[in-house]
Amino acid sequence: MSGHPSASLRLPEAVSGLYGAGAVAELVGLRRALHADPELSLQEERTCARLQRTLDELGVEGVARVAGTGVVGRIPGRDRKAPPVAVRGDIDALPIQEDTGLPFASRNEGVMHACGHDVHASWTVAAARLLRDDPAAGDVLIVLQPAEETGEGATAVLSTGVLDDVAAIFGAHVDLTFEIGQAMIQPGAVGAAADRFEVELRGKGAHGARPHQGLDPIVGAAQVVSALQTVVSRRMPPDQPAVVTVGAIEAGTAHNVIPDRAVLKGTMRSLDPAIRKSLADEVRHVAESVAAACRLEARVRMLQGTPAVLNDRRAAAWASDAAATVIGAESVKPLPVANMGGEDFAFYLERIPGCFIRVGARHPGDPVVGAHTPYFAPAEEAIFVGGALLAAAARRASAELAGWRGPKPR
Numbered sequence: 001m002s003g004h005p006s007a008s009l010r011l012p013e014a015v016s017g018l019y020g021a022g023a024v025a026e027l028v029g030l031r032r033a034l035h036a037d038p039e040l041s042l043q044e045e046r047t048c049a050r051l052q053r054t055l056d057e058l059g060v061e062g063v064a065r066v067a068g069t070g071v072v073g074r075i076p077g078r079d080r081k082a083p084p085v086a087v088r089g090d091i092d093a094l095p096i097q098e099d100t101g102l103p104f105a106s107r108n109e110g111v112m113h114a115c116g117h118d119v120h121a122s123w124t125v126a127a128a129r130l131l132r133d134d135p136a137a138g139d140v141l142i143v144l145q146p147a148e149e150t151g152e153g154a155t156a157v158l159s160t161g162v163l164d165d166v167a168a169i170f171g172a173h174v175d176l177t178f179e180i181g182q183a184m185i186q187p188g189a190v191g192a193a194a195d196r197f198e199v200e201l202r203g204k205g206a207h208g209a210r211p212h213q214g215l216d217p218i219v220g221a222a223q224v225v226s227a228l229q230t231v232v233s234r235r236m237p238p239d240q241p242a243v244v245t246v247g248a249i250e251a252g253t254a255h256n257v258i259p260d261r262a263v264l265k266g267t268m269r270s271l272d273p274a275i276r277k278s279l280a281d282e283v284r285h286v287a288e289s290v291a292a293a294c295r296l297e298a299r300v301r302m303l304q305g306t307p308a309v310l311n312d313r314r315a316a317a318w319a320s321d322a323a324a325t326v327i328g329a330e331s332v333k334p335l336p337v338a339n340m341g342g343e344d345f346a347f348y349l350e351r352i353p354g355c356f357i358r359v360g361a362r363h364p365g366d367p368v369v370g371a372h373t374p375y376f377a378p379a380e381e382a383i384f385v386g387g388a389l390l391a392a393a394a395r396r397a398s399a400e401l402a403g404w405r406g407p408k409p410r
C-alpha cells in the first residue's frame with residue numbers, strides 16, 4: 001500500500017478489521033474526489049452522479065436520484081417483512097475559499113467542504129458496504145441528502161415519500177472537538193433550533209452636524225443590540241441553553257450623513273420548544289420597544305429555521321449500545337456541553353425516531369479547528385469509524401424493530 005494516500009491512515013484497531021485494504025483505499029479515494037470538487041447546496045450534480053455510480057458499483061438496489069441532487073438506494077435485509085431503517089449522509093459544500101493546503105484541496109474557486117459533508121457522504125457509502133456484506137434484519141435505506149447547509153434538503157427528501165415506511169433513522173457529523181475513535185451519543189437535544197431575525201429600523205436622515213433634525217437609526221441600532229443582550233441573561237431560565245447573536249448591521253454611507261434606516265440580522269438558538277418561542281417573542285418585544293423609545297419604526301421579521309435535533313430515547317440507546325460494541329463503551333459519551341449548532345437532520349427526527357451521532361475526527365495532539373472555516377480538515381479515519389457506527393446502529397435498530405431474539409448484532 002505504500003505510496004497510496006490511504007497508507008498513512010492510523011485506523012483504530014477496533015474498526016480496521018471491518019474494512020479490507022481495497023475498501024479503505026476506495027473510500028479514501030472517494031472522499032478526496034468529493035473534497036476536490038465541492039458543490040453548493042442544490043447544485044450537487046457531479047457529487048450526486050459520483051455517489052450514484054459508487055452505490056451502483058457496490059450492488060445497492062434501486063439506486064435513484066431523490067430531491068433533485070440527492071441519491072437513495074436500498075440494501076436488502078435478511079427478513080424483507082421487517083420494517084426498514086435509514087442511514088443518512090449529507091453531501092453539500094459551503095461558499096468558503098479553502099486554505100488547508102491539502103493535496104486534494106478544492107479545485108472550485110470559493111467553494112469548500114468546510115463542514116465535513118465529503119466525509120459524511122463517504123462514511124454513508126462505507127456503512128452501505130458493511131451492510132451489504134453483513135445485512136441488517138430489515139432493509140436499510142441509504143440516503144445521500146443535498147442542501148443541508150441551507151436547511152432545505154431534509155424536507156425535500158421527506159416530501160418525496162421515500163422515507164414513509166422507515167421506522168428509524170441514523171445520521172452523524174464529524175466533530176473535531178473529539179479524537180478519532182470517540183463518539184458522542186445521547187438521548188434528547190444534540191443540536192439547537194436555529195431561527196433568524198431581521199430588524200429594520202426606520203428613522204429620518206439628516207446632516208451629521210444637525211442630528212436634532214433627523215431620527216438616527218444608528219444610535220437606535222446600537223441600543224437594540226445592547227438591549228438584546230438581556231433577552232438570554234434576564235428573560236430566559238438559567239438552566240435552559242439559549243443564544244441570541246446579532247451577526248450583521250447594515251447602515252450608513254458616510255461619516256457626516258445620518259441615514260434613514262438601519263438593518264440588524266441575527267440568529268436565535270434554543271433546545272426547548274417553549275424557549276424557542278419565547279426567544280422570538282422577546283427579541284421582537286425588545287426591538288420594537290427600544291425602537292419606539294428612539295422614535296424609530298421597527299419592522300421585525302422572524303424566519304423559522306431548523307428545529308432542535310432531538311434524539312429518540314430508544315434509538316439513542318440502540319446507537320449507543322451498538323457503538324460500544326464497535327469502539328468500546330469507554331469511547332461512547334454524552335456531549336460535554338450543549339451543542340447550539342443547527343442541523344436539518346432535525347426534520348427527520350420530527351417524523352421518524354432516530355439518533356444523530358457526533359463522531360470524533362481529530363488526531364490526538366492536533367489543534368481543534370472549527371467547521372465553516374477555510375482550515376477545516378477532519379481526520380480521514382473518521383470515515384471508517386462513522387461508517388462502522390452507522391452500520392452497527394442500523395443493524396441494532398433493525399433487529400429490535402423486527403423483534404429478533406438472541407445475541408444482538410454488531
Ligand code: NI
Pocket residue numbers: 115116117148173
Ligand atoms: Ni455540517
